[in-house]
Amino acid sequence: MGPVLTRTLAAVGAVLLGCAVGTTIGGALGAATTGATFGGALGAAALVAWDSARGRVLMDWLRGPQVGAAPREAGWWGEMAYRIERGLRLRDAGIEQEKQRLRDFLDAIEASPNGVLLLDGSDQIEWCNSTAADHFGLDRERDRRQPVTNLVRAPAFVTYMQRGQYDDHVVFTAPSGRGTLMVLVRRYGDGMKLVLSQDITERERAEAMRRDFVANVSHEIRTPLTVLAGFVETMTQLPLTEVERRRVLTVMAQQTDRMQALVGDLLTLAQLEGSPRPPSDRWLAVSDLMQRTQVDGLALSGGRHTLAVSGGADAEVAGSDTELISAVGNLVNNAVRYTPAGGRIDVIWRWRDDGGAELAVTDTGLGMAREHLPRLTERFYRVDGSRSRETGGTGLGLSIVKHVAQRHGGEIDITSELGKGSTFKLVLPAFRVRHRAEATLAPVLPA
Numbered sequence: 071m072g073p074v075l076t077r078t079l080a081a082v083g084a085v086l087l088g089c090a091v092g093t094t095i096g097g098a099l100g101a102a103t104t105g106a107t108f109g110g111a112l113g114a115a116a117l118v119a120w121d122s123a124r125g126r127v128l129m130d131w132l133r134g135p136q137v138g139a140a141p142r143e144a145g146w147w148g149e150m151a152y153r154i155e156r157g158l159r160l161r162d163a164g165i166e167q168e169k170q171r172l173r174d175f176l177d178a179i180e181a182s183p184n185g186v187l188l189l190d191g192s193d194q195i196e197w198c199n200s201t202a203a204d205h206f207g208l209d210r211e212r213d214r215r216q217p218v219t220n221l222v223r224a225p226a227f228v229t230y231m232q233r234g235q236y237d238d239h240v241v242f243t244a245p246s247g248r249g250t251l252m253v254l255v256r257r258y259g260d261g262m263k264l265v266l267s268q269d270i271t272e273r274e275r276a277e278a279m280r281r282d283f284v285a286n287v288s289h290e291i292r293t294p295l296t297v298l299a300g301f302v303e304t305m306t307q308l309p310l311t312e313v314e315r316r317r318v319l320t321v322m323a324q325q326t327d328r329m330q331a332l333v334g335d336l337l338t339l340a341q342l343e344g345s346p347r348p349p350s351d352r353w354l355a356v357s358d359l360m361q362r363t364q365v366d367g368l369a370l371s372g373g374r375h376t377l378a379v380s381g382g383a384d385a386e387v388a389g390s391d392t393e394l395i396s397a398v399g400n401l402v403n404n405a406v407r408y409t410p411a412g413g414r415i416d417v418i419w420r421w422r423d424d425g426g427a428e429l430a431v432t433d434t435g436l437g438m439a440r441e442h443l444p445r446l447t448e449r450f451y452r453v454d455g456s457r458s459r460e461t462g463g464t465g466l467g468l469s470i471v472k473h474v475a476q477r478h479g480g481e482i483d484i485t486s487e488l489g490k491g492s493t494f495k496l497v498l499p500a501f502r503v504r505h506r507a508e509a510t511l512a513p514v515l516p517a
């Protein structure tokens with residue numbers, strides 16, 4: 071039976087019951103018709119009052135915050151309460167889902183390495199992620215609804231925003247003064263703008279370094295080439311005596327040696343940069359490295375210095391032998407070149423408390439002032455350019471050493487005192503060094 075029919079029958083029943091009771095009471099009092107009328111009306115009123123009271127319970131629930139279940143009345147009101155409650159729950163679930171999607175979306179933008187800033191039609195800030203706040207020096211709460219050009223006043227940015235042509239990006243110094251920003255604007259929706267910012271400080275630095283490097287290499291090659299070209303011209307145009315010819319050829323040989331050394335070091339650097347890290351399970355005897363260092367060092371010194379190597383007899387190092395020989399060779403080469411005749415050079419292997427080890431090359435040579443130390447491993451950085459070149463230096467030796475150290479998980483540690491001498495340490499981490507005994511010790515198996 072449908073609810074309308076049920077309710078109609080209930081109304082008819084209430085009126086009839088009222089009439090019957092009214093007729094009985096009215097008949098006893100001699101006014102049956104009045105009693106029936108009054109009883110019928112009373113029956114209808116009672117039904118309406120009862121029905122309204124049930125409806126009221128639902129209305130009270132709806133007027134409130136709608137927590138908990140809706141009143142579960144039987145029949146019409148109960149079903150209405152159930153359907154309203156279900157509708158509300160579905161709506162709430164939908165809203166919660168949308169909120170979650172928005173949270174996920176904002177979290178994703180938050181995780182972006184780029185700054186993201188949303189502007190409304192009047193270029194006022196709607197929202198920004200923390201990277202953009204950091205880039206532009208904004209306060210995410212306080213600066214909402216503020217015109218962006220009132221807050222980011224870099225002239226290049228203001229002009230870019232005012233021009234309104236966003237085909238290209240704009241580059242300017244970050245408002246915080248820290249580094250350089252690249253900013254790009256994209257339009258979306260109804261006049262809204264998406265502002266993307268990127269910190270390109272590192273990229274610019276790398277680009278500047280690359281430019282410097284190319285300029286330095288060109289300069290280093292051009293100088294010996296100019297000398298060579300001059301001598302070639304001299305030899306072709308002027309009749310030279312045998313003595314002059316030999317002198318010219320000696321200088322030419324020196325210049326070609328210089329270019330060869332430079333190209334050799336450049337290739338070593340390129341190889342170090344382009345190849346995977348040396349293996350950490352290929353163990354080499356440190357004693358071989360020390361012996362090789364001593365032989366090469368003595369040959370280079372030609373008896374002008376005292377050269378002593380010590381330690382490392384029981385040690386092994388994991389990595390690339392060519393790289394390590396090249397690194398230690400460069401340190402000894404420098405020690406020889408920057409130590410006047412009669413000086414002393416020590417190559418010492420030491421274990422460190424942290425389980426690692428260091429290979430220290432100490433000399434009693436020229437040394438250098440403290441301010442040079444931080445820049446010493448930069449490519450082509452020289453304390454004394456003419457001395458470096460005269461002794462066959464390329465200015466790349468220490469950058470090669472630094473690369474090798476880093477590729478083995480280590481570092482280079484430099485101490486020096488002007489006029490007294492220097493110590494260059496190749497520091498290696500624990501996982502790259504071990505005592506030889508450990509390697510040869512057979513595992514003790516239970517009998």
Ligand code: ADP
Binds near residue numbers: 447466
């Ligand atoms: P170079 O080929 O010029 O020696 P390096 O990169 O090997 O290039 O060294 C950079 C600079 O560090 C050198 O030009 C020199 O001024 C300084 N230097 C390196 N080793 C020593 C040392 N043992 N004593 C004094 N100065 C040194």
